[in-house]
Amino acid sequence: MNGIYWFRKALRLHDNPALSEAVEKCETLFPLFILDPSIRSFVKVGANRWRFLVQSLQDLDRSLREANLRLIVIRGTPKDLMPKLIDKWKINLIAYEMDTEPFAIKRDQEIDQIANKLKVELIKRVSHTLYDPNDILRNSASKSTPFTYQGFLTTLSKMGSLSPPLPVPDFSHLHPIEKYLKNEPCELPTLEELGIKESECGPCLFPGGETEAIKRMEQTLSDHKWVVSFAKPNTSPNSLKPSTTVLSPYLKFGCLSCRRLYFKLKEIESKSSKCTQPPVSLVGQLLWREFFYANAALTPNFDKMVGNPICKQIEWDKNDEHLKAWKEGRTGYPFIDAIMIQLKTEGWIHHLARHAVACFLTRGDLWISWEDGLKVFEEYLLDADWSLNAGNWLWLSASAFFHQYFRVYSPISFGKKTDPNGDFIRKYIPVLRRFPKEHIYEPWKAPKFVQQNCKCLIGVDYPKPIVDHETVRKINLSKMAKAYANNKAESIVEETGDVLMSPKKKKKI
DNA sequence: ACATCGGTTGGGGTT
C-alpha cells in the first residue's frame, strides 16, 4: 500500500496515532507537508512563528532522514495538489491528525471528498488534544460543553482513563521514496522564501522542533519538587526568566504530544505523596487547554462576537491610535508596554501577563474589542492556537466563561507584587532603566528633576499615559454593567419570543 | 412510592 502522512500540526514522530497506523499499513509512505500560500488570508503569522515552523520542519526532516525517509514540502493548496499526488504516487491511503479549527474542517472535508471519490482510504485520529470534543459533549450532563472548569472536570471524571502515548514507529520496512521525487520541487522552505528577513526575528529563545520539545520537557520537569508544587497563580508574569514551562509553542505545533506530557506529569505526581491539583497544577494547565478546545470546537463563530451564542454582545470602541499604541508598547504604562514589547520581540509572554494586557485593551482601560487583541496575539505569539487564543480573549474581556467584570487588573500595582524593583520594565524598555523603583511603574508622576536625572522626559522620550486608568476604569465598569443588562434583556426576549416578561424575571432585572 | 419538572438558593469562580 502507498500512503501519504499529511503533516499539518503534529510535527512529530512520537505519539502520532495516524502516522503510526499509516506506517504499519503501508509499504511506501510519503511524509508530506503542504505549504499553502492561501494560509495568509486565514491567519497572520509573524516572523518569529514562521521561523519556529521552519525549524520544526527542519527537525522533522532530520529525524525522517535517519529512517531513510524525508519530509516532502510541496507548495500549493491541498485540494489542488492531492488529486495530482494521489495519481503520481499511486496513493491508496491518506492519514492525518484531526483538526477542529473551522478553516481546517473545511480544508479537510475537501480532501475527504477527493479521497472518497478516488477510493483512497482515510485514517484520521485525534491527537492534538487528550480528548475528542465530541466525546466530552456526549458525556456532559448539561447537553452542552461545560462552561466552567469544575463542570468540565466532572465530565472528564466520567470518561475513563487515557491510553498511554505511542512510541516513534518503526519505519524499517518502508521502501525508499527518492525515485518518486525526481523533478518534484519539494525542498524545505527557507525564511527568505517566506518573505521574512532575519532582522525581523527576535532572539531565538525557543527554537522549534520535536527534538527541542522533548529536551525542553525533560529539562523543565527534571525538578520533581517544582512539578508537584506548581501552582499557576503563584508564578510570576514578569520574571526575567520564564516562571512556567514554555512548552506551549511545542504543543501548538504538535512538536510535543500533549498525551506524552500528561503521562510524564502523572508519573512524576505518582511518586509524590502530595501535589497541587487542577486547576492550578501543571496537569491542570493541560486540562485548561482541553477545556478551551472543547468549547471552541462546539461553539459557532467562537473567535467572533457577532453570531457567537456564548459571547456577550458589547459595543466596543474603534480607536486605531490606541490600538496601535497598545500593539507597539506605547501606552505610557510601563508594565503594559514592557509585556507588549516582550511579546513582539520574543513571541512568548506569561499567562498572567496576557491577562494584564488583554484586560487593559478591553474592559479595563481602552474599551477596544477583544477581536482586535486576538489578531495581535495571533500574529506575535509562538503558541498562537486558534481555540486557546479566542477562549482566553473571551475570558479576559468578560465576554464568556468569566463574568466578574468588576475585577480589573491595575496596570500599575499588579506587576509590583512579583517585581517590586521593576527589573522586567528595565529590561524591555531601556529608556526607563534609570528610574528609581518608586517611579518606574508610574514615571509620569516623577518630578521633572528626577526625569531629567534619569535622562528620560515623559512625553518626550517615553509617552505619557494614553488614558487615566482610574478614570476610565470607572467609566468602563458602568459601561460593562449596562452591556450585561442589555444582554440579559435580549436573552429573555429570545427565550419567550416576546418583550413581555413574567413579573419574577422583571424583578430580577 | 416514585420520577420528573420548574424554580430558588447558595457557594464558588486560575488575580
Add this chain to the structure above:
DNA sequence: AAACCCCAACCGATG
C-alpha cells in the same frame, strides 16, 4: 461593601 454568572443541590408541585 458589592457588583457578575454558573451550576449543583435542594424544594415543593405534579403526574
